[in-house]
Amino acid sequence: MMSKTDVIIIEDNELLRDSLKEAINKSSSISCINAFGSGEAALEFIESEELVPDIILLDIGLPGMSGIELIPELKKLSPSSKIIIITIHDDDENVFNAICAGASGYLLKDLSSNGIVNSISEVMNGGAPMNSHIAKKVLNMFRDQNVKSSGYSLSDREKEILALLVDGLSKKQIAENIFLSHHTVDSHIRNIYAKLEVHSRSSAISKAIKEKLL
Amino acid sequence: MMSKTDVIIIEDNELLRDSLKEAINKSSSISCINAFGSGEAALEFIESEELVPDIILLDIGLPGMSGIELIPELKKLSPSSKIIIITIHDDDENVFNAICAGASGYLLKDLSSNGIVNSISEVMNGGAPMNSHIAKKVLNMFRDQNVKSSGYSLSDREKEILALLVDGLSKKQIAENIFLSHHTVDSHIRNIYAKLEVHSRSSAISKAIKEKLL
DNA sequence: TTATCAATCACGCAAATGCGTGATTTTTAA
DNA sequence: TTAAAAATCACGCATTTGCGTGATTGATAA
Numbered sequence: 152m153m154s155k156t157d158v159i160i161i162e163d164n165e166l167l168r169d170s171l172k173e174a175i176n177k178s179s180s181i182s183c184i185n186a187f188g189s190g191e192a193a194l195e196f197i198e199s200e201e202l203v204p205d206i207i208l209l210d211i212g213l214p215g216m217s218g219i220e221l222i223p224e225l226k227k228l229s230p231s232s233k234i235i236i237i238t239i240h241d242d243d244e245n246v247f248n249a250i251c252a253g254a255s256g257y258l259l260k261d262l263s264s265n266g267i268v269n270s271i272s273e274v275m276n277g278g279a280p281m282n283s284h285i286a287k288k289v290l291n292m293f294r295d296q297n298v299k300s301s302g303y304s305l306s307d308r309e310k311e312i313l314a315l316l317v318d319g320l321s322k323k324q325i326a327e328n329i330f331l332s333h334h335t336v337d338s339h340i341r342n343i344y345a346k347l348e349v350h351s352r353s354s355a356i357s358k359a360i361k362e363k364l365l
Numbered sequence: 366m367m368s369k370t371d372v373i374i375i376e377d378n379e380l381l382r383d384s385l386k387e388a389i390n391k392s393s394s395i396s397c398i399n400a401f402g403s404g405e406a407a408l409e410f411i412e413s414e415e416l417v418p419d420i421i422l423l424d425i426g427l428p429g430m431s432g433i434e435l436i437p438e439l440k441k442l443s444p445s446s447k448i449i450i451i452t453i454h455d456d457d458e459n460v461f462n463a464i465c466a467g468a469s470g471y472l473l474k475d476l477s478s479n480g481i482v483n484s485i486s487e488v489m490n491g492g493a494p495m496n497s498h499i500a501k502k503v504l505n506m507f508r509d510q511n512v513k514s515s516g517y518s519l520s521d522r523e524k525e526i527l528a529l530l531v532d533g534l535s536k537k538q539i540a541e542n543i544f545l546s547h548h549t550v551d552s553h554i555r556n557i558y559a560k561l562e563v564h565s566r567s568s569a570i571s572k573a574i575k576e577k578l579l
Numbered sequence: 580t581t582a583t584c585a586a587t588c589a590c591g592c593a594a595a596t597g598c599g600t601g602a603t604t605t606t607t608a609a
Numbered sequence: 610t611t612a613a614a615a616a617t618c619a620c621g622c623a624t625t626t627g628c629g630t631g632a633t634t635g636a637t638a639a
Contacts, residue, residue, distance in 0.1 A: 250504055251511045279501035283492025286500060290464055290493045293507050297465045306615060319568030321595065334618050341598075342615085352596075353570055354533030360574045520585060535625065548588050555628075556585085565595095566626075 156275055159202070160186040161193045161221070162210040162237070167260070171208060174264030181271055189214055190221040194228065203229050206271050211238040211245055219245065222252035233274045237267070246288050256280045300362040303346045312339045314365050317356050370489055373416070374400040375407045375435070376424040376451070381474070385422060388478030395485055404430040408438055417443050420485050425452040425459055433459065436466035447488045451481070460502050470494045514576040517560045526553045528579050531570050
């Protein structure tokens with residue numbers, strides 16, 4: 152038989168903490184083995200007891216060390232634990248930081264006890280439960296990071312040469328690479344600079360990569 | 366009274382198409398106004414009828430034009446329509462492309478009719494319903510894009526100068542900027558090159574931006 | 580305590596870069 | 610058909626870059 156899923160809770164609000172604990176312990180497959188009111192308390196206990204929970208339910212708005220700051224520390228002490236954020240903070244910055252720090256789920260505090268328990272199961276099955284509005288934020292952030300700018304109307308040749316510049320080639324190397332005179336390459340590079348409104352290779356390369364021109 | 370949510374379906378499998386349509390029309394707040402077996406058929410109809418659905422349920426594996434290719438075309442004809450992907454394809458590439466093209470949701474075909482109807486409501490409420498495993502993929506892709514590499518052990522001074530290089534400054538400009546001799550700047554740049562294992566400013570800048578060294 | 584590393588500064592030179600100022604041909608759009 | 614853009618090639622020159630080959634001063638770790 153499969154052993155129970157071990158959960159710990161880090162949440163400063165005592166009422167919420169207790170109700171979460173209660174809800175979890177009602178389920179036959181999950182058990183809340185500990186609950187803490189601060190990150191520091193949790194870290195201390197985990198370290199001294201060498202605790203390795205399957206799931207850590209984590210609030211962001213904690214006294215002292217914030218939930219976000221806590222994530223890397225928790226990962227250090229117990230790398231296999233999956234972290235689920237449960238918070239009222241749904242701003243881009245917190246969502247971004249939590250995900251980058253390695254959270255496996257991001258839920259809002261309006262979720263039912265039943266929803267929490269289901270989310271824990273989803274994480275154990277390799278999923279990443281997310282509030283639908285959080286998911287929307289993630290999708291938007293993701294898309295914004297990957298839109299290819301196309302506003303400089305570079306020609307195909309110019310894009311080709313810009314790509315070679317990004318790869319670190321000199322004019323001569325580029326010329327050899329695409330069988331052109333280095334004068335022609337020079338000419339193309341000037342046109343690229345004009346279109347990108349820069350005056351140096353460095354700026355052109357930075358702009359090309361940062362604004363995903365290729 | 367609020368008007369009904371208008372949905373169209375683009376799905377080549379006739380059985381699934383019909384069962385989706387049926388499930389949607391059972392709901393009192395949603396109605397399926399049309400269903401198509403191919404992207405081309407849908408585009409033609411939308412254009413000629415000037416159809417503006419609230420939601421488009423879209424399969425990826427379509428005959429002819431794929432669902433992914435279809436997204437920009439649909440957005441062109443009806444920019445306000447929200448697109449929900451319903452597919453069996455859960456590979457990174459399809460997920461990535463669908464999101465970047467502007468999908469508002471990504472569901473798998475194992476979802477119940479009820480789940481589909483709920484997802485439509487979520488999108489209408491500004492959310493982005495996602496299968497939990499898809500969400501996991503998105504989270505991982507998102508995180509991977511934003512991890513800061515730190516494996517080159519650049520000193521603070523070197524990072525500072527590397528940042529100025531990325532900004533397109535010359536040695537002289539950097540020297541003026543941080544009140545150093547241009548010789549010193551030159552020396553730092555050489556050390557940066559050595560640590561990054563490059564031999565040109567271009568390569569250093571590319572590496573710095575692509576691998577998020579700053 | 581000693582050695583390593585970071586940070587600072589210096590000279591010289593071959594190569595590369597950025598730009599002014601041209602030209603010719605081909606392709607594309609009006 | 611005609612004008613505009615793209616692609617090709619050329620010379621010269623001031624500036625910048627990359628690198629060889631040094632030195633000195635601190636801080637920090639072995």
